[in-house]
Amino acid sequence: MNPIRSVSMHVLAAASAACLTLAAAPASAAADQHARAQRNYDTYCVQCHGIERNGKGINSKNMSVQPRDHSDAKGMTDIPDDELLHAIQDGGLAVNKSVLMPAWGNVLSPEEIKEMVAYLRHVCNCGISQ
Amino acid sequence: MKRATVIAAVVGLAASASGHAQNGQSIVESQCIACHAVAKPDKAGIDHLWERKGPDLHYAGSKFNQAWLESWLQNPARIRPAGELYTKHLKATDAEDAVDETTLQPHVKLSAADAKAAAEYLMSLKAPDGLVQAGAFKGGKVSPSMGAMFFNKLRGCGACHSTASGTGGASGAELHTAAERLQPDYIYAYVKDPQAFDPGIWMPTLNLSEPDLQRLTGYIVQLNGKGATP
Numbered sequence: 081m082n083p084i085r086s087v088s089m090h091v092l093a094a095a096s097a098a099c100l101t102l103a104a105a106p107a108s109a110a111a112d113q114h115a116r117a118q119r120n121y122d123t124y125c126v127q128c129h130g131i132e133r134n135g136k137g138i139n140s141k142n143m144s145v146q147p148r149d150h151s152d153a154k155g156m157t158d159i160p161d162d163e164l165l166h167a168i169q170d171g172g173l174a175v176n177k178s179v180l181m182p183a184w185g186n187v188l189s190p191e192e193i194k195e196m197v198a199y200l201r202h203v204c205n206c207g208i209s210q
Numbered sequence: 211m212k213r214a215t216v217i218a219a220v221v222g223l224a225a226s227a228s229g230h231a232q233n234g235q236s237i238v239e240s241q242c243i244a245c246h247a248v249a250k251p252d253k254a255g256i257d258h259l260w261e262r263k264g265p266d267l268h269y270a271g272s273k274f275n276q277a278w279l280e281s282w283l284q285n286p287a288r289i290r291p292a293g294e295l296y297t298k299h300l301k302a303t304d305a306e307d308a309v310d311e312t313t314l315q316p317h318v319k320l321s322a323a324d325a326k327a328a329a330e331y332l333m334s335l336k337a338p339d340g341l342v343q344a345g346a347f348k349g350g351k352v353s354p355s356m357g358a359m360f361f362n363k364l365r366g367c368g369a370c371h372s373t374a375s376g377t378g379g380a381s382g383a384e385l386h387t388a389a390e391r392l393q394p395d396y397i398y399a400y401v402k403d404p405q406a407f408d409p410g411i412w413m414p415t416l417n418l419s420e421p422d423l424q425r426l427t428g429y430i431v432q433l434n435g436k437g438a439t440p
Contacts, residue, residue: 122297123256124412127370127381130307131300138292138300138307139369139379180366186415187405 117199120192124184125150133203145178156204164197234331237324242267248335256410264294266408269337273396276333282391283325286317289387291372291380296412309380337396341406347394347427357429365422370413373433382413389431398427 121133128137128147135149149155163175168188172181188196201207238248245263248270270279293299293314301310320328362368371385372378388397399406402423404413418426 119256119260123259123295123410126297126300126307127379127412130302131297132302132307136302136306137381138296138309139381141306142378143369144363178366179364180369182366182414182416184414186417187410 113195114199114202116192117195120188120196121199121203124187128180143180145180147181150200150203153204153206156200157206161197161201164200165193168193168196233324234327234329237320237328238267238331241318241320242328250338254409259408259410259412260295262294267332268335269341269407270332271335272337272342273392274332275391275393276329278387278390279332280325280329283320283328284322286319288314288317289383289391291384296381337407342393342396342399344395347398347431348424349394350424350428352425352428352432354429354432357425357432360422360425361429365416365418365426367426385430386433389433394427394431397430398423401426401430 121129122131125133126137128135128139128143129150130136130138130140130147133150134152135147137147140147167175167177167181169183169185169190171183172178174183184193242248247258247262247266248268250268251258251266290296292309299310299313300307358373361373368378370379370382372380373385375384375386378384402418403415404411405415
């Protein structure tokens with residue numbers, strides 16, 4: 081095979097692969113972020129917010145303030161994204177809520193906290209209050 | 211003759227001591243490692259937490275009190291009300307989530323001799339230098355009501371940890387037997403930075419002040435198993 085043609089074919093193949101990767105990347109990255117947020121929720125949040133995300137976690141029974149029901153579209157719509165982010169990172173007291181919601185900023189990365197906010201919007205199936 | 215007897219006795223003692231330790235190690239390696247890491251995991255983090263079935267033991271000697279360990283291994287009682295990892299052992303109910311007891315296995319039970327040997331071996335597994343600092347807890351007494359107020363209302367620890375049987379949070383280890391179970395300096399160090407022991411653990415690092423750490427450790431070591439402090 082002509083070496084120049086061979087190189088061209090390789091370049092073409094690489095370019096095609098790159099296009100396919102680019103096309104697939106956003107969907108795949110979003111799926112990865114969703115999966116990571118879901119597992120983080122199952123690890124850190126379920127203990128209070130519940131396996132059904134309804135605020136009925138195993139620890140909620142004896143709590144003086146009930147954990148937020150993340151499946152409540154109405155209640156969640158009223159909370160802006162930056163408040164959700166602030167509450168997760170710095171804890172309930174930072175947003176004038178209960179101390180029983182701890183600060184997760186030393187456990188989750190800023191990226192993971194952003195993903196969690198997006199995941200909460202998915203759970204509540206609600207947008208942001210304007 | 212006398213000298214030979216003494217040498218033989220010394221050799222015998224050494225063999226017995228080393229045989230005992232070896233026995234403890236072999237018991238731990240045959241009975242414990244399916245659920246517990248006795249060496250620091252290569253990849254500590256959330257994956258490890260989801261894979262493991264019990265807490266890591268590679269720093270057991272800096273964590274537990276030997277007498278408690280020896281006794282508990284003969285008569286184990288659940289320390290984490292919802293097991294480990296707690297999410298795997300929950301079920302939704304009409305009220306709050308509940309522990310799905312069908313998913314939890316009883317802990318292995320050892321004979322008195324095996325428990326003694328295993329406890330001795332586990333106590334030889336120390337935390338890396340600097341993780342638990344001897345004398346970090348100053349041993350100050352804490353007013354029970356003040357301690358409880360910090361533990362429950364001001365720092366929120368009671369949300370996940372129970373201080374009396376059948377009450378309080380269930381996703382964290384119960385603390386009503388913590389005084390018998392744990393070394394005070396370990397309690398101090400773990401409360402200060404749980405992530406340093408168990409990367410990714412579902413207990414947050416709260417940047418607690420030194421007085422808070424002393425107060426909370428003091429409160430926990432004063433718990434007597436009945437929900438009140440002595």
